[in-house]
Amino acid sequence: MATTITTTNPYNNAPLKTYALNTNKEIALILEQAQTTQHKWQATKIKVRTKLLKKLKHALLNEKETLGSLVTQEMGKPISQSIAEIEKCAWLCDFYRKNTEDFLADALIKTDAHESFISYDPLGVILGVMPWNYPFWQVFRFAVPTLMAGNTTLLKHASNVTGCALAIQQLFETAGFPKGCLQTVLADHQQVENLIEDHRVKAVSLTGSELAGRKIAEIAGRNLKKCVLELGGNNACIVLADADLNTHLDTMVSARMQNTGQSCIAAKRFIVEAPIYEAFLEKFKHKVAELKIGDPNDPDTQIGVMARIDLAETLQKQVEESVKLGATIAYGNTRKEAFYQPTILTNVSSEMPVFNEETFGPVAAIIKAENAQEAYALNAATRFGLGTMVFTENTHAALNNTDYIEDGAYFINDMVKSDPRLPFGGTKASGYGRELSQEGIFAFVNKKTVYLK
Structure with missing residues (x-):
């Protein structure tokens, strides 16, 4: 069984960097950090959470050429499109900075009660299994609304864009997100399955192939966990x-x-x-x-x-x-x-x-x-x-x-x-669930009914 990942530039087949896969012990510590941080992060006021998105946006734009070059090296995207991808992530940050508080406001419902409303509470630690084709955008459209809802995230990225995965974690930490809000996990298939089965991981989001989606849905279903699947298209x-x-x-x-x-x-x-x-x-x-x-x-x-x-x-x-x-x-x-x-x-x-x-x-x-x-x-x-x-x-x-x-x-x-303003997702073999817009921030929340007589 492989214990390392080596990324390769597809344009010239030159090796880029070798990374060690996380051990089971390291993953256990990462998961423990995610859960500990989540309890504190959930108690953090929404205004404080969203202020960090402004810093994250500026970090993206300030480093867009460097980050775009990393995308191009690891998966071959033309550099102009790589930089545009980074800029789109910055746009998404701005969208949720402006709208999260309204999205998560309690929804008052008139009933026989003195007061009744829907409270939108985070689920906890959410695992994201992400693809290589848009290595920043796919992660940001999962992670930003999920974090703004008060969850913490674990990122299992495609192995050929491992450098991008680690750069994304660094961006969030540099912007001031507490350590543990977004952590990259360098894991094999069995370790990912173990994470989904762990009671501390509350849900999973996958963007990937139909085959991968069926496998993730099977594991999540066995463990009664919600998943969002954005799969293939024709x-x-x-x-x-x-x-x-x-x-x-x-x-x-x-x-x-x-x-x-x-x-x-x-x-x-x-x-x-x-x-x-x-x-x-x-x-x-x-x-x-x-x-x-x-x-x-x-x-x-x-x-x-x-x-x-x-x-x-x-x-x-x-x-x-x-x-x-x-x-x-x-x-x-x-x-x-x-x-x-x-x-x-x-x-x-x-x-x-x-x-x-x-x-x-x-x-x-x-x-x-x-x-x-x-x-x-x-x-x-x-x-x-x-x-x-x-x-x-x-x-x-x-x-x-x-x-x-x-x-x-x-x-x-x-x-x-x-x-960012519109829900995104598919039907049939293209998966289920929605990302982006208000739907994306609701993907991993408990829509809790509160009733006061």
């Missing part, structure tokens, strides 16, 4: 015949290729109505061909490398299997180690991996629909339910279809994206 981008391609094509390309396609909410399937299909395909190919490919450290680079070689290999297999089943390579499809060229497939049908699986990389599957009704039906033909986007000039008709979209998000004339 989002469709519906392009109807009246869509304004000149206005929205850049957004459509970004919806698939941002973060080198490694996003749960990326547009994986482009379902295009027949009258506009040929025009869309040619314009889309042209835009994809214009993307600047290169060193992730170059500020002009838009497509760098995938985070690991094995991830690129998996994507290649999905494409190859789809081609065997009849798909056509319309553009791209070359791979070298962790680099995967932006790729477009046509003649895609529902039995192909690029239609019915999550493709976590820069591959766009283009599907022709005879009419809008078929386009919406193809959109729904997936076990995932994270988000749908539709591009059309008839926004009234698109809004009328809201009730027929089963996903956690429905964006009209824009790409699906996370926003």
